[in-house]
Amino acid sequence: MKDYIIIGSGIIGCLIAKELSKYQVDILVLEKENDVVNGQTVANSAIIHAGYDLKPGTLKAKLCVKGNAMYDDLEKELSIPLLKTGGLVVAKNEKELDDLKRIYDQAIQNGIKGVSIINQETLRKKEPHLKSSLVAALDLPTTKVTFPWQVAMAALTFAKANGAQIKTNAKVTNITYQNGMFQVEINDEEWIETMHIISCAGVFSDHIARMIENIIPYQILPRKGEYYVLDKRVKGLFQHVIYPLPN
Incomplete structure (x- = not known):
């Protein structure tokens, strides 16, 4: 049984894990990919x-x-x-x-x-x-x-040093709630019980929300953007x- 399960190991999930790890609580961060900090955190403007x-x-x-x-x-x-x-x-x-x-x-x-x-x-x-x-x-x-990947990794390193656990290749497939506790299913096979869930699932947050509430008042529609990368020779131009x- 965990005190907190954080779903998603992007910059938000990692920073929340860092803050919670300052207290005497049992924390588990779940990441569906095969490595941490592998989603929107590494694909944004860094501003x-x-x-x-x-x-x-x-x-x-x-x-x-x-x-x-x-x-x-x-x-x-x-x-x-x-x-x-x-x-x-x-x-x-x-x-x-x-x-x-x-x-x-x-x-x-x-x-x-x-x-x-x-x-x-x-x-x-x-x-x-x-x-x-x-x-x-x-x-x-x-x-x-800033460099979002480095921020997230530094926060996660801090959290792990304080006892937080990380589980990769761990896709949340179902969530139930009974007797004041959440039961989180991972990869359609393993169940973990927790007192609290913090969803940091990025563009998949609405999917997680629907596992708890059948009707939610929003839907996330991801949009793809493009960046132009300039040659190193123009570094410092602006x-x-x-x-x-x-x-």
Whole structure:
């Protein structure tokens, strides 16, 4: 019997395991793949967003800003790579200035520290290789970049050192609940009992939720994106994360 079963060994599952391992509890992390940290954690932009474009007052906006600040503590605790690049949301012409001011107000409402609108001259000084016709930018000093795989592995190493267990090739195929305990079936054959389940299953989280509740009010529809990787010879061409205005 386990105190906690965490489903999924991506960056979220690993960081939760790390925090729980600070307490006297029995933790098991289940991963359906043959290795840990093998899903969305290794296929994303690695940007720690400031939260400027999120609707004020929403849980997502609050957690984005709070989570951004927590990475400064993680950098010290886990010795993870953390590039404090800052971010710039650029306005291409005068018509876009009103939208830039709108998202500035939104950023202020979300509690983002140090945010400001900079003019064309200041923008050119910060990023001289940007197109000279850009008229202004929203300066987001709290935007950061990290290496998500390394963050997850450092957190998982911490958790394992504190006694957490990891089980790979362990696909959750059923969950039942009886007498105040969850029973988790793995690979249609093995059952493990636990007091608590924390689902960190990424794009498969809705499948896990349906094992507990027949009707859930959402469905996850994954989307595939593309990235352009630049030649190493242009390394250092830009110093910030550069965003267009959100549409």
